[in-house]
Amino acid sequence: MIPAPSQPARQGKGRSRNRLKIVAAAKALFLRDGYDGVNLERVATQAEVARQTVYNQFGSKEAVFRAVMEHHWSSLPLGDLSTRLEQSLGSGGDPAGFLRQFSEILLTFIEDTDQVAFTRLVIAESRRSPWIAEEFYRVGKEPLTKALTDCLRRLHETGKINCPSPGLAAHQFLGLVQEFIIWPQVMAIGPDVMNMPPFDVVVEEGIAMFLDRYGARD
Known part of the structure; x- marks a missing residue:
């Protein structure tokens, strides 16, 4: 019993x-x-x-x-990133595959949560209450950037990319992706105005630009 x-x-x-x-x-x-x-x-x-x-x-x-x-931010599975990276490295995976997975995780989070509305709220309220933006960054954007930074550092250490400044590179890749998948929505810019490319095109072009700069050198 x-x-x-x-x-x-x-x-x-x-x-x-x-x-x-x-x-x-x-x-x-x-x-x-x-x-x-x-x-x-x-x-x-x-x-x-x-x-x-x-x-x-x-x-x-x-x-x-x-x-x-x-x-809100707890639904972003940052712990999965390092696991997926190690799995990718163990099977001989390339950096492009990891960056695709990272981008898909980010897109799923944006689509499945109120990320757009919440970002708008933070922007609107932080002028009167700066702590709101600071907290939003501390519990969300900062851990996200750190997780990507750690993964890029690991890729650099294993010779998969040539990226001596992974923190800078993490911000750069996030900018390449988020410029298309979140900020037009936050600013309520219609797709007809932006002439938005599909998500997979955005990601592949971002990866190509990123690896052109940080790809492993022979």
Whole structure:
């Protein structure tokens, strides 16, 4: 007979469920009404929990917003990058294959989350509250860039590319891809205005440019 969960265990699970409900509710409100348009009372109502529950778990609206940002970026599987890279290196894979996988991971994240709307929110609110942009970078863009930097450094160390400045190169490759897959959406520039090429063309051209600069030298 399997013993029933203890009282502390049940309380912990309930607290975790409430936290996820609160974060999801707060994100929906922030995206719709902006940072100033939301308070803990509205978050509690949206999450269908008591206001005191929100306060007990977070303490302030700023803490709720920080938790929303962390949860948003947590769906980007950065831990998979190094694993995929080592698998690629172990099977004799080339840098282009890894960069394609990286680009697909980034595109999936953008398409499957509210990344465009969230980026717009951060841009709009950071003028009044600079900490919002700083936190968005700290929990999202910085880890993303670092993960790519680490992978490029590994490719350089194994002789697959010639890239003595992997941090600079990571920013460059992100720029080559994101210029097409996110910023036109953030700025609400229509595809008819941009005459946007397909995603696979953007990636292949970006990889070609990147490896023309950083490809291994014989």
